[in-house]
Amino acid sequence: MSFNVGISGATGVTGEVALRILEARNFPVRQLRLFASKRSAGQTLRWRESDYQIEALEEAAFDGLDLIISATSASIARSIVPKMVAAGAIVIDQSSAFRLDSGVPLVVPEINGVDLQSHNGIIAGPNCTTAVAVMAIAPLHEAFEAQNIVSSSYQAMSGKGREGMKEFLAASQAALGQSEGLRGHETLNLPDPVQFPHYSAFNLFPHCEQFETGSDMSTEEAKMEAEMRKMLHAPNLMVHATAVRVPVLVGHTVSLSAGFKQPVSPSQARQVLQAFPGLSVLDEPQAGIYPTPLAASGIDEVLVGRIRTVPFFKNGLSLVASGDNLRKGNALNAIQVAEQVLGIKQN
Amino acid sequence: MSFNVGISGATGVTGEVALRILEARNFPVRQLRLFASKRSAGQTLRWRESDYQIEALEEAAFDGLDLIISATSASIARSIVPKMVAAGAIVIDQSSAFRLDSGVPLVVPEINGVDLQSHNGIIAGPNCTTAVAVMAIAPLHEAFEAQNIVSSSYQAMSGKGREGMKEFLAASQAALGQSEGLRGHETLNLPDPVQFPHYSAFNLFPHCEQFETGSDMSTEEAKMEAEMRKMLHAPNLMVHATAVRVPVLVGHTVSLSAGFKQPVSPSQARQVLQAFPGLSVLDEPQAGIYPTPLAASGIDEVLVGRIRTVPFFKNGLSLVASGDNLRKGNALNAIQVAEQVLGIKQN
Numbered sequence: 001m002s003f004n005v006g007i008s009g010a011t012g013v014t015g016e017v018a019l020r021i022l023e024a025r026n027f028p029v030r031q032l033r034l035f036a037s038k039r040s041a042g043q044t045l046r047w048r049e050s051d052y053q054i055e056a057l058e059e060a061a062f063d064g065l066d067l068i069i070s071a072t073s074a075s076i077a078r079s080i081v082p083k084m085v086a087a088g089a090i091v092i093d094q095s096s097a098f099r100l101d102s103g104v105p106l107v108v109p110e111i112n113g114v115d116l117q118s119h120n121g122i123i124a125g126p127n128c129t130t131a132v133a134v135m136a137i138a139p140l141h142e143a144f145e146a147q148n149i150v151s152s153s154y155q156a157m158s159g160k161g162r163e164g165m166k167e168f169l170a171a172s173q174a175a176l177g178q179s180e181g182l183r184g185h186e187t188l189n190l191p192d193p194v195q196f197p198h199y200s201a202f203n204l205f206p207h208c209e210q211f212e213t214g215s216d217m218s219t220e221e222a223k224m225e226a227e228m229r230k231m232l233h234a235p236n237l238m239v240h241a242t243a244v245r246v247p248v249l250v251g252h253t254v255s256l257s258a259g260f261k262q263p264v265s266p267s268q269a270r271q272v273l274q275a276f277p278g279l280s281v282l283d284e285p286q287a288g289i290y291p292t293p294l295a296a297s298g299i300d301e302v303l304v305g306r307i308r309t310v311p312f313f314k315n316g317l318s319l320v321a322s323g324d325n326l327r328k329g330n331a332l333n334a335i336q337v338a339e340q341v342l343g344i345k346q347n
Numbered sequence: 348m349s350f351n352v353g354i355s356g357a358t359g360v361t362g363e364v365a366l367r368i369l370e371a372r373n374f375p376v377r378q379l380r381l382f383a384s385k386r387s388a389g390q391t392l393r394w395r396e397s398d399y400q401i402e403a404l405e406e407a408a409f410d411g412l413d414l415i416i417s418a419t420s421a422s423i424a425r426s427i428v429p430k431m432v433a434a435g436a437i438v439i440d441q442s443s444a445f446r447l448d449s450g451v452p453l454v455v456p457e458i459n460g461v462d463l464q465s466h467n468g469i470i471a472g473p474n475c476t477t478a479v480a481v482m483a484i485a486p487l488h489e490a491f492e493a494q495n496i497v498s499s500s501y502q503a504m505s506g507k508g509r510e511g512m513k514e515f516l517a518a519s520q521a522a523l524g525q526s527e528g529l530r531g532h533e534t535l536n537l538p539d540p541v542q543f544p545h546y547s548a549f550n551l552f553p554h555c556e557q558f559e560t561g562s563d564m565s566t567e568e569a570k571m572e573a574e575m576r577k578m579l580h581a582p583n584l585m586v587h588a589t590a591v592r593v594p595v596l597v598g599h600t601v602s603l604s605a606g607f608k609q610p611v612s613p614s615q616a617r618q619v620l621q622a623f624p625g626l627s628v629l630d631e632p633q634a635g636i637y638p639t640p641l642a643a644s645g646i647d648e649v650l651v652g653r654i655r656t657v658p659f660f661k662n663g664l665s666l667v668a669s670g671d672n673l674r675k676g677n678a679l680n681a682i683q684v685a686e687q688v689l690g691i692k693q694n
Contacts, residue, residue: 148659152499152602154551154591158530169526172519179516182596183505183673184645202596203641204501206653206667211632216613216655218632238659242602242667244501247594249529249549255499255589255602266563285558285565294550298531306553308563312495312585312606320553320589326530 002028003342006068006089008080010034010045010054013162014071014094018331019047025335028344035060035068062087067342069334070094085121090341092123092334096219099124099227106230109336110278111138116341123337126231127223128329129153129208129243133254134228135302135328136321139276140269141232144315145261148238151224154246154253155208156293156325157200164195165249171201172247200247208243218243251293252325259313266307269317273304278328283307291322302328349375350689353415353436355404355427357381357392360509361418361441365678366394372682375691382407409434414689416681417441432468437688439470439681443566446471446574453577456683457625458485463688470684473578474570475676476500476555476590480601481575482649482675483668486623487616488579491662492608495585498571501593501600502555503640503672504547511542512596518548519594547594555590565590598640599672606660613654616664620651625675630654638669649675 005022009015015036022029034045034054041056057076062068062084070077070084074095081098084091098104105115106124108131116123126134133153137146157168174190175181181188182202190199198205208220215222225239246253274281282289283305291303302323310316323329339346352369356362362383369376381392381401388403404423409415409431417424417431421442428445431438445451452462453471455478463470473481480500484493504515521537522528528535529549537546545552555567562569572586593600621628629636630652638650649670657663670676686693 150497150604150657150665152589154501154593165526169523173523176516176520176523179512179596182641182644185641186645188641197635198639199641202594203639204593204595204600205635205639206602206637207632207635213633216632216653240604240655240657240659240663240665242499242653242665244600244602244667246501246551247549248551249526253551253591255553255591257497257587285554285563286560288544288552288554290553292545292550292552294529294532294535294546297529298533306563306589308587310497310587312587316587318497318587318589320591 002030003066004031004064005029006033006035006062006065007071008035008057008068009071011036011040012071013158013165013326014330017326018069018071018335019045021331021335023048025346027335033065062089065089067338069338081122090121090123092125092337094125094330094334096127096223098122099126100230106227107337108134108231108333109340110276112231113340123341125330125333125337126227127220128159128325129155129220129252129254130224130227131329131333132252132302132321132323133224133256134231135279135323136256136273136304136319137228137258138232139272140260140264140317141234143272144264146234146237147259147261149256149258151239151241152255153241153243154248155243156248156250156252157245158250159208159252159325160195167193167195168200168247168249171199175201196245202247204244204246206242206244208245248293250297250324250326251322252329253291253293253320253322255320257310257313257316257318260315260317263315264317266309266317269307278302279304281305291320293322296322297324299324300327300332349377350413351378351411352376353380353382353409353412355382355415356418357401358383358387359418360505360512360673361677364673365416365418365682366392368678368682370395372693374682380412409436412436414685416685428469437468437470439472439684441472441677441681443474443570445469446473447577453574454684455481455578455680456687457623459578460687470688472677472680472684473574474567475506475672476502476567476599476601477571477574478676478680479599479649479668479670480571480603481578482626482670483603483620483651483666484575484605485579486619487607487611487664488581490619491611493581493584494606494608496603496605498586498588499602500588500590501595502590503595503597503599504592505597506555506599506672507542514540514542515547515594515596518546522548543592549594551591551593553589553591555592595640597644597671597673598669599676600638600640600667600669602667604657604660604663604665607662607664610662611664613656613664616654625649626651628652638667640669643669644671646671647674647679
């Protein structure tokens with residue numbers, strides 16, 4: 001059995017990673033179609049030793065496609081995804097457009113694959129930082145019932161896509177030539193930031209996505225609570241998130257402190273985490289073994305470590321988790337969802 | 348009135364920054380003496396348009412010095428600082444050697460300058476990350492009584508001194524030539540880390556200082572609680588810290604969530620913070636105004652922003668603070684302590 005598969009936003013970094021993963025996992029593709037903006041239409045992308053021509057998303061007909069992985073902005077997804085569904089495709093949408101809609105399952109397969117049993121054609125993947133955090137929290141929530149979580153994130157620049165990566169690398173190159181300037185910012189001469197609200201090179205800022213008028217939290221921070229609640233079926237879970245962009249290219253990290261309803265020790269937590277698919281526990285700090293974004297980049301597993309008691313939380317635990325924001329945080333999760341919904345066994 | 352001043356560890360980055368600050372603040376220096384390891388003895392450093400020859404710390408006599416700013420490792424400080432005090436100098440020691448000794452004041456002048464009234468010749472400066480965090484917490488503690496704090500840090504590579512900075516910049520240069528490798532770490536070919544436990548370029552790791560045998564927290568994390576308690580005269584304050592090294596050259600940032608005994612709103616907190624000397628409140632996130640390490644580097648003030656309520660903490664507040672780890676986190680604080688203890692007015 002094989003499927004007609006489309007990638008929407010194929011020229012973006014998620015599209016690129018999705019193509020690589022479809023190939024590496026030997027995904028049963030009968031026909032592949034690639035969609036992107038008009039600007040890219042007519043260009044070709046190589047996949048499994050063939051060239052595929054990119055179609056303009058705005059003008060394409062989607063008939064005959066079984067599955068579309070949609071990796072566009074939320075505003076494009078809002079206008080295009082319904083047309084894809086109307087044409088008969090199942091759409092795994094990676095944007096925030098439909099994540100909180102009641103008819104749309106928001107799924108990490110290891111956690112709530114059961115929610116795939118009912119959908120209206122659209123299935124959403126979570127925010128990339130939330131995906132990493134929820135992988136670490138879900139098994140603990142299942143066993144000990146999480147009640148509240150304080151999260152501080154360390155989010156890679158690739159969260160802003162290909163243009164963000166380019167701007168960051170160029171700014172880093174420029175800054176390296178002026179390393180004295182990094183010690184007293186006033187003398188720095190860096191290209192003006194376009195993708196980011198501040199210089200990205202050797203800097204960080206507590207600002208991911210937008211701050212909506214009147215809100216003191218960023219949309220990124222709001223997603224962490226709303227999406228965790230939905231995926232964990234935990235409407236009362238409280239999450240206070242601080243989202244920070246850091247000068248790492250790939251790999252999102254979160255520092256989490258959580259309180260649980262049931263008592264939990266670090267060794268119990270390690271057992272539960274180690275047994276969970278898609279997680280790898282790295283927790284021997286004396287030997288330098290703990291999650292880092294560089295170790296998490298390019299792999300499927302989310303890394304978890306630095307598991308400790310938080311004495312002043314009720315049944316408190318803290319931990320650090322790192323995951324590849326382009327893979328488990330995005331394209332890999334989408335493909336894992338597709339495999340489950342289409343009944344494809346990974347070999 | 349002027350003073351005979353020594354800098355111990357003069358060739359290190361703290362020594363270098365101390366020399367610049369003494370000059371910029373027009374510190375009343377009668378005689379300047381510079382000390383470093385034998386390896387550097389005989390070399391000269393320039394200060395106020397004169398060359399000063401470096402003396403070997405191990406062999407030096409300290410007679411006649413009124414003040415020594417000591418910026419060596421804790422182990423060197425332990426053996427040398429007592430000799431300096433015996434020779435009649437007041438020593439501002441920036442290492443961790445004496446910070447928690449009962450006869451030794453541990454001081455940030457804006458916070459607990461009153462503790463300088465009694466000392467035995469040694470005055471300690473705090474850990475660089477703790478200095479940034481305690482500047483943000485002290486005025487809130489004074490007004491609302493902090494009870495517990497969750498801290499996640501974003502610590503610059505310069506916390507590992509000049510050699511750390513060199514290794515980090517060289518690794519960054521090497522990694523920029525292999526940016527594809529940053530997307531899947533296995534193909535990266537970077538120089539082996541010496542100063543850091545992992546590749547420092549475009550990476551981060553929850554590992555600052557050491558993990559002592561049997562402890563699941565780093566010595567850096569332990570300092571945050573012990574030093575805050577001492578400086579704030581708050582023996583029951585609970586601090587749960589996660590210390591993370593990030594690929595920033597200068598400027599330590601902390602993401603803090605704290606519970607207070609008294610009710611406190613974000614606007615009350617902003618008022619109290621804005622009124623505190625040495626702090627600057629940057630808190631208009633919609634306009635991209637909040638602390639960043641690049642904005643904090645090279646300046647005296649600690650920057651505070653992203654001030655919000657934490658709904659599930661008792662009287663909970665969260666905030667982000669950034670400060671120059673080489674200045675307020677180190678040399679600047681030492682010189683401010685010296686000014687207060689010697690009765691020097693800043694003009």
